[in-house]
Amino acid sequence: MPDDCIFCKIGTGEIKGDVLDHDDMVLVLNDLHPQAPVHLLVLPFRHISSVADLGEADGELISRMVLVANRAAAQQGLAEKGYRLAINCGIEGGQTVEHLHMHVLGGRQLSGALG
Ligand code: 5GP
Ligand code: ZN
Secondary structure, eight states: OOTTOHHHHHHHTSSOOOEEEEOSSEEEEEOSSOSSSEEEEEEESSOOOOGGGOOGGGHHHHHHHHHHHHHHHHHTTOTTTOEEEEOOOTTTTTOOSSSOOEEEEESSOOOSOOO
């Protein structure tokens, strides 16, 4: 783990995050600067810099992230109206924190445009 990774530190509890849920692989927290009424982040405890660094052995982690995101969205009351799962990758993909995370956005009509 890089010394300065904020999401690793939230995972270990070194920095307090607004954590809503976790299992043995991933945690769910409220985004610090929400872009929608519900804006959660799902991230692995293990440091992985970006989605581009996932490999064949990470199949369970990927499915766990999606399933935990779905569960969190349902808990937030988004199941019926819908929500968006998004992973930004790299500079032009809009990634600002270099620890893999999936956004869960909902609670308002989201724009159809992705960029
Ligand atoms: P990215 O731009 O990398 O896809 O998303 C990074 C997200 O992390 C942003 O939505 C930003 O608001 C959020 N974020 C940055 N620092 C913190 C933090 O310390 N705690 C939480 N909960 N979210 C953070
Ligand atoms: Zn990290």
